[in-house]
Amino acid sequence: MTAIDGVAAGQELRDVDAPAGGAAADYWRAACLLAFSHATGLSWPPPGEPQRSRAVGHWGCNPGIAWVTAHLAQECDDDGFLLVVGTGHAGSFTFAHRVLRRGGTAAEVSAAIRRYGAPGGDPSELLGEPDVPYVGGELGPALGVAQGLAAARPGLRVAVVVGDGECETPAALAAFAHHDVLRPADGACWLPVVNVNGARMGSAARFSPERLRGLLEGMGYTVLGSGPRGDDAARAARRAWELAGTGEPVVWLSVTEKGWPAPAELGGKPFRGHHAHKPAGLDLADAALRDDVRTWLGALNDPPVIGADGGVAAHVRRLANRIRTEIGTDPPARAGARTPPPVGAAPMREVDRVLARRAVRVLSPDEGASNRLDRCLAAGLVTEVLAEELCSAWAWGFTEAGTPAAVVSYEAFAPLLATQLAQYLKLLTARPPAGRPPLAVVLTSLGWGNAPTHQNTDLAGALLARGGDCPVRVVFPTGARSAATRLDDLLDDRDVVATVVCSKQPLLDPPDPGGPAVGMRLRGAGADADDATILAVGDVAVTEALAAMRLAAPHGVRIGVVALVEPGRLDGATLAAVREALAPPRPAVCVSWVAAHHLAAVYCAVRPAPTAWLGYRERWGATPWDTLAANGLTRWSLLSELRAAGCALPATLLRPPGADPGHLLPTDLSYEVRRL
Structure with a gap:
């Protein structure tokens, strides 16, 4: 007990005669x-x-x-x-x-x-x-x-x-x-x-x-x-x-x-x-x-x-x-064997697969099927109530009882969870380690992935802002395989709020070697430095950055991509590697599928020189691709910013085709991935 130090439990008390009543x-x-x-x-x-x-x-x-x-x-x-x-x-x-x-x-x-x-x-x-x-x-x-x-x-x-x-x-x-x-x-x-x-x-x-x-x-x-x-x-x-x-x-x-x-x-x-x-x-x-x-x-x-x-x-x-007033925690159940996901799957499909394999209780406001929780629904792991605050409280109870639980929500509604997550983080910070499984939060439909009413990045920003020694982890997988491995690792953590932000649509699926930052280069580029760098946060941002890499390659321009998978855990060595990849005078641009100012501290740390920050600004259009374009986050927007920063790209490359390319993924892109 914090209020009485050094008092042994079970200490004898003086007997007093029991009165009537x-x-x-x-x-x-x-x-x-x-x-x-x-x-x-x-x-x-x-x-x-x-x-x-x-x-x-x-x-x-x-x-x-x-x-x-x-x-x-x-x-x-x-x-x-x-x-x-x-x-x-x-x-x-x-x-x-x-x-x-x-x-x-x-x-x-x-x-x-x-x-x-x-x-x-x-x-x-x-x-x-x-x-x-x-x-x-x-x-x-x-x-x-x-x-x-x-x-x-x-x-x-x-x-x-x-x-x-x-x-x-x-x-x-x-x-x-x-x-x-x-x-x-x-x-x-x-x-x-x-x-x-x-x-x-x-x-x-x-x-x-x-x-x-x-x-x-x-x-x-x-x-x-x-x-x-x-x-x-x-x-x-x-x-x-x-x-x-x-x-x-x-x-x-x-x-x-x-x-x-x-x-x-x-x-x-x-x-x-x-x-x-x-x-x-x-x-x-x-x-x-x-x-x-x-x-x-x-x-x-x-x-x-x-x-x-x-x-x-x-x-x-x-x-x-x-x-x-105390509850002991049962030892957490052993996780099932990990199996690699199929290449090219939607990230949320892999989140569903991991949650089901590990028998995580899922509390969701609504639309589990829309959020691709098919396996979890079939296994009876999902409880849906259209009350985000209640879902968060239920997850708190499960977690404190030693049972892994996850809240899955559209980002637009997720800020309703913020106050309870803040309370839980205070509890985790104030008490000694208790070995509780993580209180997991899965955010879908960020930014342009849904209609304007469903777009909001405030919860991701609130959690990122805590940073420092606060027991919170916010992970932006690079694709489906990344989502699976990162979520598995998060579920093995203890005494944290663990957040995964990922998409429901099929995207490029680069390998994920682990670590807070991942570097990607054209295969065969040799030891020469890249001509420009894109710093990307979020799976859609990574897909658009790699697509920009593919478009620039035939013109003799090498674009390197650095994906920040867990911005809050950049250690000294990783930070130095990211700085080197973005070092001036090489042109660079930062792109995220959360509001850019949520990542301002990270961007300033890795690239102090003036750099364009592209992020979600609550601009939308009739389709997800229209919304992506309205926010200036397409592959052509990235190339345009790099050209403005001094990268030698032809103007003809900056004209997007008339057809909606939102689901067109480069199939002939050859690149290598390394942990920074």
């Missing part, structure tokens, strides 16, 4: 005492003294989550369950639960509280805790992530708690609506619980308990309800587990006021409802407020669940150990 009520009270102390900076044990100059983080949702969790644990057997909470707003509950499970001396707990949100301490929303499958700042995806976890792990019971305000998000509504699309694995179950506290963050929630009930019943759920009575909550939790275990869709609505059990006022200021969301307004230097807090915390610990030395009742710890 049951273990669930005692766990809830202990969790509230810890969470409030954590958020406000009070030393441990309660009532404590102020240790920080300000309160930080969130308070309001934490008691309701603890209430739900306690009763779920009480009504579950000793094997327990995996708990997924929806947002970083539950950071103080997460802290409290870890202390209740693992223990710690009063000094250790006080020190962790003091560090929370303090300069040089721990961030005010916890992130990067080892083996925790979901911690995200975005509201809504937790439901889908939990569905993915339950679908990937036979026998796993998953409970997920979200807020009523969270139910307003598209990601949460899509997960609720499509509960029957992604079913739990054998013996597993998925149990969603809504912490209905009447408030989202700074204002009232849009969904009343009655509206939520009507909405969820209309989606086919059995809806159970309870309030702040322990016997009602226990009955609801018991029945919820029974129904979830049979596979019947069930939701438990736990209705408690936000901030409860804190007083309606503290220090003369409201402290319930949306006022309880953050404790930042509490000034514990105020004597009257401090007296109110002492009185309340004393009453909450009566009869005691926290001893005078900070020890926690042993029966509370036993209950806490039924609630897991």
Whole structure:
């Protein structure tokens, strides 16, 4: 745990007599005492003294989550369950639960509280805790992530708690609506619980308990309800587990006021409802407020669940150990034998073949057949729902459970995935390596490969921009064989977001010797330098560059092509080789099938001299070839730019034929390929 260092799991806790009211009520009270102390900076044990100059983080949702969790644990057997909470707003509950499970001396707990949100301490929303499958700042995806976890792990019971305000998000509504699309694995179950506290963050929630009930019943759920009575909550939790275990869709609505059990006022200021969301307004230097807090915390610990030395009742710890927030990862399955793809296939055909051979679960918004996922569809690996955010959340859940998963999307819609991918990248960066398979993203129909409505390069650009030490890989295969080998390699990687950008139409298919950059020259050119160089990113760009090479050869002009297959992984030696291939005064042009400015840093690194950058600019025409031409990305456009840069090419060569040559590939092109 990041917030308490050096506390051994399983450390003995001081026994405190178990008061009446049951273990669930005692766990809830202990969790509230810890969470409030954590958020406000009070030393441990309660009532404590102020240790920080300000309160930080969130308070309001934490008691309701603890209430739900306690009763779920009480009504579950000793094997327990995996708990997924929806947002970083539950950071103080997460802290409290870890202390209740693992223990710690009063000094250790006080020190962790003091560090929370303090300069040089721990961030005010916890992130990067080892083996925790979901911690995200975005509201809504937790439901889908939990569905993915339950679908990937036979026998796993998953409970997920979200807020009523969270139910307003598209990601949460899509997960609720499509509960029957992604079913739990054998013996597993998925149990969603809504912490209905009447408030989202700074204002009232849009969904009343009655509206939520009507909405969820209309989606086919059995809806159970309870309030702040322990016997009602226990009955609801018991029945919820029974129904979830049979596979019947069930939701438990736990209705408690936000901030409860804190007083309606503290220090003369409201402290319930949306006022309880953050404790930042509490000034514990105020004597009257401090007296109110002492009185309340004393009453909450009566009869005691926290001893005078900070020890926690042993029966509370036993209950806490039924609630897991971590998930272990099964060893990844061995991949099937690799076989070479046929020469000249469409790149997406080979992506489909690799995904099917490796039994990767494919989550796709729509049109799996249009995206050439024929083998995956036949093998039952594809789940389609027209909700990109939900597909991304499902893939997150599968990946965290140790099952390889891929989101396949048109690039035009893929920016809807960007926020969740950013959250997942933060998780991967913050925690120790966990050995998870990659969360794979496959983008099709970039640029001119589809109608104008389907054209957009923003997601590829957003991922490329992360670069550096961020665990993201963006690969632009040179053709079908390249797509197959590169995807196989990506699926062997761990703890990354792995993105493949490729086409659906047949293209030239040069061999791929590996590495971040590949060089291509006319066969028999000898040791002489090329007359000009084209730097190409993307399989269509490589095809057009090689076609330009073929057109120029009869005129005695040697054009070399450098394909940047993985721009984000150019090491020192490769960067030097690419620079040499593009070194002035040799004319050069850069062409990509993403927006050129996405690659500006790479282009400037490999060719500091002025060079034309050709890329997708959201210009389109009636056909894919018209769109290619409108963006200035055809083979003739490349030759024209090279001529303008000083390459000795005849003007007659720059006139494209009247017929649409979009599917005309040079069959007599003889070239050699090398890894740079």
